[in-house]
Every structure is written in structure tokens, then in C-alpha cells.
Amino acid sequence: xxxxxxxxxxxxxxxxxxxxxxxxxxxxxxxxxxxxxxxxxxxxxxxxxxxxxxxxxxxxxxxxxxxxxxxxxxxxxxxxxxxxxxxxxxxxxxxxxxxxxxxxxxxxxxxxxxx
Amino acid sequence: xxxxxxxxxxxxxxxxxxxxxxxxxxxxxxxxxxxxxxxxxxxxxxxxxxxxxxxxxxxxxxxxxxxxxxxxxxxxxxxxxxxxxxxxxxxxxxxxxxxxxxxxxxxxx
Numbered sequence: 076x077x078x079x080x081x082x083x084x085x086x087x088x089x090x091x092x093x094x095x096x097x098x099x100x101x102x103x104x105x106x107x108x109x110x111x112x113x114x115x116x117x118x119x120x121x122x123x124x125x126x127x128x129x130x131x132x133x134x135x136x137x138x139x140x141x142x143x144x145x146x147x148x149x150x151x152x153x154x155x156x157x158x159x160x161x162x163x164x165x166x167x168x169x170x171x172x173x174x175x176x177x178x179x180x181x182x183x184x185x186x187x188x189x190x
Numbered sequence: 191x192x193x194x195x196x197x198x199x200x201x202x203x204x205x206x207x208x209x210x211x212x213x214x215x216x217x218x219x220x221x222x223x224x225x226x227x228x229x230x231x232x233x234x235x236x237x238x239x240x241x242x243x244x245x246x247x248x249x250x251x252x253x254x255x256x257x258x259x260x261x262x263x264x265x266x267x268x269x270x271x272x273x274x275x276x277x278x279x280x281x282x283x284x285x286x287x288x289x290x291x292x293x294x295x296x297x298x299x
Binding site: 117119123 | 194196199224235236276278280284289290291
């Protein structure tokens, strides 16, 4: 069984640029969630994808967007990067959509630095 | 507003001492509550969830709806328990976790 993988591990961008982060879900999982974790904070929910459809969104502006592919892998795109976007971005997968009680399996994260 | 509060950023205890990591939540309905743990150089992983009423690695957590708390407890701390612990809430029937800011537990020899 393959766990959740994310790429790249680290990324440095400048303000105003665009970035794409990638996530491969754990084998058998059809749901992917993305979280932003700023330094010293807990993960903050960005959005979730279930069977290629956005299944819910947190308090993030539209410049944060995503995709899920037929193989259930996912991308997080951030446009017009701001300094405050510097954070660890976590991807988590589970089976069966969102909802109570579903354990999510986390990836190692992508560390994004915006200069 | 839905919120999870972990009042302690750092908790240091000696090996063999009891541990209690505090978690309070704000939610008007019936939440699902979890504890996630992150050991050094490892990814975030589920420790336990309240619906299972299980004990994992000697840890237990009881949901107290009156006090809106879900404190994590262990009677005798071990050095390998040193890690970052996050309490998380899933509002009933929804799709997202709401995490607290985490508590770093250090178990001293």
C-alpha cells in the first residue's frame, strides 16, 4: 500500500507568481483534502475534492484553486502569491468522501516560501 | 464559530508522570473529535477518535459535552511520547477538520 505523496518537497517563489503543488492519494482513496499550516499554527482547511468535484471549501480566496484527476491525484494552484502564503501545504486522503469519522491520511507536505 | 483551543503550546513532564493535554472546542452541534500526533520527522497521523472509545499507546480521551472538552490523558508518560499533538473537530456531517494550534509534549528522562 502506497501512502500519500506530495511534490515538490520545497519551493521558493516570489510575490505575484503562481504555483502548483501536487498530491498522490493513498491507494484506494477517492477523497483529497488540502490544508495550509503556517508556522506555529495548526493545519487550516483549504478545500476537499471527492470524485473529481470540489466537496467543500474553507475561508480561502478564489486564487486558491484545485483539481482532482480520474486517478484521484490532486493539484493545488495558488495565483498571485502573497508573502502570507508562505507555509507548509498538506494533502490528506481518505476513502468515501468527507463527513464525520473518516480518518484522513496525511502526506509529508510541501514547504512554500514566498519572497 | 467553530473553534478548537489547545491552551498549552508546550508541556514538559518527566518519564512515568501522568500527562494531560487539554483540548476545548466550540461547536453547537454534535462534533466528531480526534487527536492527531506528529512525531519528529514523521507525518501527521491519527492517534485516536472519540467515537471509537479506544486506548492507543496508553492514551485515552473522553468527550465531555458539558465542558466542551476532549482532553488527552496517559497515566505514565514515556520518552517516545514526545511529539506534537493536535486536537481536531469535524462538525457533524461535514467534510473538513478544524485543528487546534497544537501542543508540543516533551517527556524528560
